[in-house]
Amino acid sequence: LTNTSISDAQEMETIWTILPAIILILIALPSLRILYLTDEINNPSFTIKSIGHQWYWTYEYTDYGGLIFNSYMLPPLFLEPGDLRLLDVDNRVVLPVEAPVRMMITSQDVLHSWTVPSLGLKTDAIPGRLNQTTFTATRPGVYYGQCSEICGANHSFMPIVLELIP
């Protein structure tokens, strides 16, 4: 009894390495093309900058002048009845509905990520880099999100709130 039939299968091992690699490349290339295609060109009505800090966001509306403000999570002691714990902030990002908005996202210190799941938005805030995301909200209301890249002790306590007004 020897193991000659179950060892030294060089050809088989080559095939079942190369073939899956080729299949994965054939999946990846169209996928990458679609990723870029879905980044559509739209002419935004205005641009808002969102800068991540430890542990709050700064928003800048500088198309017409210089409105700049910080957005901190409301501490539990400051919550009013009806406010959402860990989600509500002192200053919301106020936007109009039906207007294409361009968000420019960056960070002043470490990696963060600006997320609003109900609008399908998630963009990393990277220091030294300016990432663009565009969206057009169709329904008025208040939309919540939370920082989505680990950024230190209070990573869970720097939410994002968009208030969309008609």
Added chain:
Amino acid sequence: MAEDMETKLKNYKTAPFDSRFPNQNQTRNCWQNYLDFHRCQKAMTAKGGDISVCEWYQRVYQSLCPTSWVTDWDEQRAEGTFPGKI
């Protein structure tokens, strides 16, 4: 041309799509417009021309660039340590 620029500035809403920078990373867009404004300003000042033609670049970089970046770059230019060529 100058009249077109005036109309463009009057109707300015925000930085338009720039086909030189079509993707998510807009760092270079901000940087380039900042450089273009200051180069335009320097060239027009040297020629004794009207620097209001450079205002477009200023509006675009103000729309795109974080204020802290602009402040840092302005300080670097004042100190002579600005890395860009103006």
